[in-house]
Amino acid sequence: MPELPEVEILARHLRPLLRGQTIRRVLVRREKVLRPTPLRRFQKTLTGATFTGLTRRGKYLLFKLKTRTAAQPVTLLGHLGMTGRMFVAPRTGSLPKHAAVVFELGRKRFVYEDTRYFGRLTLDLTASGKLGPEPLAADFTTESFARELKRSRQAVKIKLLDQTLVAGVGNIYASEALFRARVSPRLAANRLKLDQVKRLRRAVREVLAGAIAGGSTIPLNFGAGKTDGLFYFGSVAGATDYYEERLRVYDRAGQACVRCRGPIKRIVQAARSTFYCPQCQIF
DNA sequence: CACCATGTTCCTTG
DNA sequence: CCAAGGAACATGGT
Numbered sequence: 106m107p108e109l110p111e112v113e114i115l116a117r118h119l120r121p122l123l124r125g126q127t128i129r130r131v132l133v134r135r136e137k138v139l140r141p142t143p144l145r146r147f148q149k150t151l152t153g154a155t156f157t158g159l160t161r162r163g164k165y166l167l168f169k170l171k172t173r174t175a176a177q178p179v180t181l182l183g184h185l186g187m188t189g190r191m192f193v194a195p196r197t198g199s200l201p202k203h204a205a206v207v208f209e210l211g212r213k214r215f216v217y218e219d220t221r222y223f224g225r226l227t228l229d230l231t232a233s234g235k236l237g238p239e240p241l242a243a244d245f246t247t248e249s250f251a252r253e254l255k256r257s258r259q260a261v262k263i264k265l266l267d268q269t270l271v272a273g274v275g276n277i278y279a280s281e282a283l284f285r286a287r288v289s290p291r292l293a294a295n296r297l298k299l300d301q302v303k304r305l306r307r308a309v310r311e312v313l314a315g316a317i318a319g320g321s322t323i324p325l326n327f328g329a330g331k332t333d334g335l336f337y338f339g340s341v342a343g344a345t346d347y348y349e350e351r352l353r354v355y356d357r358a359g360q361a362c363v364r365c366r367g368p369i370k371r372i373v374q375a376a377r378s379t380f381y382c383p384q385c386q387i388f
Numbered sequence: 389c390a391c392c393a394t395g396t397t398c399c400t401t402g
Numbered sequence: 403c404c405a406a407g408g409a410a411c412a413t414g415g416t
Contacts, residue, residue, distance in 0.1 A: 187412095223395060257404090258404095259406085
């Protein structure tokens with residue numbers, strides 16, 4: 106699932122399903138995803154609590170709950186890691202193999218499953234406090250972005266993955282944004298010209314907003330365990346050719362660039378794949 | 389068997 | 403303090 110657009114779509118999907126639902130029982134099948142919250146505190150705090158709201162910050166989900174006992178509302182922090190999913194389903198039926206946490210609601214249940222268990226569901230909010238600006242919000246300005254980029258000699262692709270610089274960009278959309286901005290992923294962050302910074306900021310926003318808009322039109326089918334590759338590898342409904350494919354460079358090594366027809370290249374930066382067009386993206 | 393994978397954090401070395 | 407590289411976490415797909 107998980108970069109900002111997928112998390113945003115998930116938040117919109119879950120929000121109306123969870124609002125007003127009370128947790129009857131908390132089943133934890135993989136204690137490590139709660140870290141660092143102790144199992145007992147997690148269960149004690151959330152049993153009997155009612156979901157009142159759900160927001161997103163970067164790639165994090167923030168569930169607001171009103172507990173039965175205490176006055177203050179509680180925030181539950183979720184992160185999907187690489188392979189996490191969340192869905193609401195009838196309480197009957199079998200759980201997925203890697204269901205990590207299950208909240209029993211009335212006749213439904215809310216399931217967090219995660220094949221690799223890199224994600225988290227926790228009462229510790231520390232991680233979300235270290236995030237940079239929301240890329241789609243007003244405080245992600247050219248000025249602040251340029252100022253932060255100036256502070257580093259690291260390759261700009263690596264900086265885009267730094268969640269304290271801007272929150273929510275992951276490995277796929279980092280390559281996509283750099284391609285649309287025509288900026289080389291290898292360029293040192295502090296060497297970007299102002300117009301490159303402007304194009305990159307705009308590209309980040311467009312790529313993320315476009316993915317939210319495109320993904321939102323495709324019906325979600327969580328729980329069945331099959332359809333979430335659609336965000337990355339599916340075609341746009343009604344697309345007539347590859348120009349309308351959602352991803353223009355990611356996972357397209359060797360394929361023709363949609364702008365210049367030259368081959369897309371794959372390189373490795375900070376142990377992650379980067380895809381780009383060496384012709385179009387100026388070093 | 390090999391290598392790859394949408395993420396984050398920790399560790400070491402310089 | 404920072405940068406860079408590597409490994410760890412854990413499982414599955416090709």
